[in-house]
Amino acid sequence: MKTIYNGFFTVVFALMATTAFAQGIITGTVIDAELNEPLPGANVVVKGTTTGVSTDFDGKFRIEVPQNSGTLVVSYIGFVKKEVRFTSTGDIGNIALQGDAEQLEGVVVVGTGVIDLVKDRQTPIAVSTIKASDIQKASGNAEFPTLLRSMPSVYANTSGGGYGDAQIRVRGFDQSNTAYLLNGQPINGMEDGNMYWSNWQGVRDVATAIQLQRGLGSSKLAISSVGGTMNIVTQSYNEKEKGFVEGAIANNNYIKSTAYYSTGKNENGWSSTYMLSYWEGDGNYFEGTEGKGLTYFLSFGYKPSDKHAFNLLITGAPQTHGQAYQNNIQAALTYGKDYNENWGYKNGKFYNERTNYYHKPVMNFNWDWNISDKSNLSTVAYASIGRGGGTGPLGYHSNKFDDNGQIDFDRIIATNRGLEPTEINGSNYLIGREIRNVEAGYITRASVNNHLWLGTVSNFNHKINDNLEFNVGFDYRFYKGKHYRMVTDFLGLDGWGVTNNGSVPGGYTVFKSYDINLFDPTFKNAKDTEKIGYDYSEQISYIGGFGQIEYKEDAFSAYIQGAISSQWHQRWDYFNYMLPNEQKSQKVNNGGFNLKGGLSYNIDEHHNVFANAGYYSRQPFHDNIYLNFTNDLNPLAENEKITGYELGYKFNSSVFSANLNGYYTVWDDRVEVRSTRLDLDNDGIDEDYFSRFAGLKQVHYGVEFDFMLRPLMTDQLGIYGFASLGNWKYGDNSIQTLVRQDNLEVVPGYDGETAYIDGVKVGEAAQTSFNLGANYKIIDEFSIDVDWYHYANVYAYIDPIRFTTPDQDVIKLPSYNLFRAGLSYTLPLKNTERQSFFFRFNVDNLFNTMYLQSLSTNIAPEDGVDNYKGINVNNRGTFGFGRQWSFSVRYNF
Structure with missing residues (x-):
């Protein structure tokens, strides 16, 4: 018996000793496989147990395991769950999670040194990132800017009406003041800093990530963004063979077909990727905004060794789409909120006199050189050739609308055909001319914007030691632009008479018109004697240098960076001037600089605080340097002065993570030029004008809060949202000028007048906004996601005729709520590793809410005039899109 007891206790103590010995600690780092950046807040659980931890701000974790072999389950919302085997304790290195979009597995980002994506802890700025999985879910006809709606202080509206006409405002600043890369x-x-998303329709199909750095940002380029910096990262070097074909349908007869294939890396280090898509539809929402286009994408990568990586990217998206400009509210209430006054029928066929068409092929070459363990050089060289423009009316017709509010083109043609013939070289022709308020002809013209753009950016990074590193680099750009007008449809006339070309005093007649289909504008350009309205070219050269030094340790990091730049501008005008020596403007050179810095501190693994500040002296845009589209210099164009401060706090745990930011930005001495439509002569017909405000000062401050809640400590359920509270005002009065677009003449009485806008709210973006959303996996293959958005304190734009006297007020638009929902289902195919079907269904504006999203005039309520929710119906504004839906099916292989 004693022997049995001794044997029993020997076995027990041996098991206890073995168990005690087997217990240990495993450490590691969870990273984003696509961006090679840490993932804070990822969950790490020992499989088969409830033992789990979350990663800290550097993506690091430390977990106690019951034995020296087993499996860790690593998960993060928006990424594919991963199981990692371990056979011993200690550090198991990096665990890379792939975005939850199968076709993007194995993507290597080439050019990270110039793409400049920020690290969550080490860079003390407010930043939000959209992963490939979320981009893929935005199927169908969703506008690219709407992808950013779930970011704090971002307002995306669709006031342009047509495909690709959406706009983004960040912290109240428009697109020209956010840097896009x-x-x-x-x-x-x-020329003007603007973004035209219709030129980049296909980016969504190949984007790996979109990162928005709000405020001053951390970009090391010699650029001075006020609202923020958006980095769009596309696929480049693919290590694995993969592909997909996709079909999508959506409201208003929208269809889209896409084919994608990547060869993967071969034994010699080469990889290539190809994508082609075609789309067409009757318009996102507004009537008469038909569109069509295609997107091509080619990427060729080569990695001869771990030292070098090369990638050549070629992409373009030729497209054409009708546009819907702002109507007065009464017209929308009469004919429907999707009313568009730009179209009608010509010979029984649909015809929109305002159509955007453009093709902008882009070539982008990236080279990453890992010089040593401590040094690397990243360079991108690029070129683009833009061809296209936008059409519109030229001439006068007193009664062009029918009883349905549509343009009666047949009536216009009949009027044109009834003009008195003009004899030219012994033959009679029907020749139209522009005579204000006289029916002397009416045609459709195109305002052409052709350009050549070359540039290169290079960044050298050197790690001095484990704590200290620096970057230096340069940014060079060359731009040549060509602008003129040409005839696209004579509408029954034989020709158009030109009398305002200064280089041809006797005038001439244009008999040739040009098509605006997908490819003709790329290869066909009007000759000098076929141009009407205006004809000028511009040349801009830019060179900048930048540098940054960054210090980082376990809990603390800080950086300071600066940049200097110089711009050269020149202009050639062939319409306003007769003699060649007058046609060439004075060459203007402007210098600028910026200086910014910040620090970040990890209080512990859950809490982080940061602060940053910066000052910019930014050169004015080219369009603001020359006065009223002539060669005369604008005496009010000077460097804009931007000062910004930001404080932030971040919290991170396995269940809840959040960011709280406060910002204060002062923007002084700025000039703004934009298009507007007004009826100054009270003839019932709106004309097109350019309004220019000089000496603007804006003060923007506010707070932003966003969060992610994982109540189940897995990727099954995610609850997220944000709150943005801003106060954006003009800080001083301004000087305003109004110019007619048809002949570029200054309107009498609106030349250098004072605009009394001191203290007026900045318009066209929601100063208060909220979002609450959720993503729930019913099963691993099937998920649902929903969002609620609330927008309030949206104000009208300061139009150029309503603030000519003191004490004017800006109109406040009604607040509104929007809801969206989506379903995703993945059907894996049996006995295959990669093949699957992915189904996606989206509904935006689920309850078909009617809401005003923007207003361009400030007409106060009047006696005897109807109001819409307290707003005079004579105001020009845009109602937001009604219910939108889309459905797509993708086959991955």
């Missing part, structure tokens, strides 16, 4: 390449227009 495609794989490190600046893509804002060099």
Whole structure:
């Protein structure tokens, strides 16, 4: 018996000793496989137990395991869950999670040094990132800017009406004052800073991630963004063979077909990717906004060794779509909120006199050179050739609308055919001319914007030691633009007479019109004697240098960076001037600089605080340097001065993570030029004008809060949202000028007048907004996601005729709520590793809410005039899209 007891206790103590010995600690780091950045808040659980931890701000974790072999389950919302085997304790290194979009597995981002994506802890700024999985869910006809709606202080509206006409405002600043980068390449227009999303329709199909750095940002480029910096990262070097075909349908007869294939890396280090898509539809929402286009994408990558990585990207998206400008509210209430006054029928066929058409092929070459363990060089060289423009009316017709509010083109043609013939070289022709308020002809013309753009950005990074590193680099750009008008439809006339071309004093007649289909504008350009209205070209050169030094340790990081730049501008005008020496403007050179810095501190693994500040001296845009679209210099154009401060707090745990930011930005000495439509002569017909405000000062401050809740400590359920509270005002009065678009003449009485806007609210974006959303996996293959958005304190734009006397007030639009919902289902195919079907269904504006999203005039309520929710119906505004739906099926292989 004694022997039995001794044997029993020997076995027990041996098991206890073995168990005690087997217990240990495993450490590691969870990273985003696509961006090679840490994932804070990822969940790490020992399989088969309830033992789990979350990663800290650096993606690191430390977990106690009951034995020295087993499996860790690593998960994060928006990423594919991963199981990792371990056979011993200690550090198991990096665990890379793939975005929850199968076709993007194995993507390697080339050009990270110039793409400049921020690290969550080490960079002390307010930042939000959209992953590939969320981009993929935005199927169908969703506008690219709407992808950013779930980010704090972002307001995306669709006031342009047509496909690709949506706009983004960040912290109240418009698109010209947010820097947009495609794989490190600046893509804002060099003349006015604007973004035209219709030129980038296909980016969504190949984007790996979209990151928005709000405020001053951390970009090391010599650019001075006020609202923020958006980095769009596309696929480049693919290590695995993969592909997909997709079909999508949506409201208003929208269809889209996409084919994608990547060869994967071969034994020699080469990889190539191809994508082609075609779309067409009757319009996102507004009537008469038909569109069509295609997108092509080619990427060729080469990695000869771990030292070098090369990638050549070629992409373009030729498209054409009808546009819907702002109508007065009464017209929308009479004919429907989707009413568009720009279209009608010509010979029984649909015809929109305002159509956007453009093709902007882009070539982008990236080279990453890992010089050593401590040094690397990243360079991007790029080129783009833009061809296209927008159409519109030229001439006068007193009664062009029928009883349905549509343009009666047949009536216009009949009027044109009834003009007195003009004899030219012995033959009679029907020649139209522009004579104000006289029916002397009416045609459709195109305002052409052709350009050549070349540039390169290079960044050198050196790690001095484990705590200290620096970057230096340069940014060079060259731009040549060509602008003129040409005839696209004579509407029954034989020709159009030109009398305002200064280089041809006797005038001439244009007999040729040009098509605006997908490809003709790329290869066909009007000759000098076929141009009408205006003809001028511009040349802009830009060179900048930048540098940054960053210090980081376990709990603390800080950086300071600066940039200097110089811009050269020149203009050639062939319509306003007769002699060649007058046609060439004075060359203007402007210098600018910026300086910014910040620090970040990890209080512990859950709490982080940061602060940053910066000052910019930014050169004015080209369009603001020359006065009223002539070669005369604008004496009020000077460097804009921008000062910004920001404080932030971040909390992170396995269940809940949140960010709280406060910002204060002062923007002084700015000039703004924009298009507007007014009826100054009270003839019932609106004309097109350019309004220019000089000496503007804006003060923007506010707070932002966003969060992610994982109540089940898994990726099954995610609850997220944000709250943005802003106070954006003009800080001083301004000087305003009004110019007619048809002949670029200054309107009498609106030349250098004072605009009394001191203290007036900045308009066209919601100063208060909220979002609450959820993503729930019913099963691993089937999920549902919903969002609620609330927008309030949206104000009208300061139109140029309502603030000419003191004490004017800006109109406040009614607040509104929007809901959206989506369903995703993945059907894996048996006996295959990668093949699957992915189904996606989206509904935006679920309850078909009617809401005003923007207002361009400020007409106060009047006696005897109807109001819409307290707003005079004579105001020009845009109602938001009604219910939108889309359905897509993707086959991954």
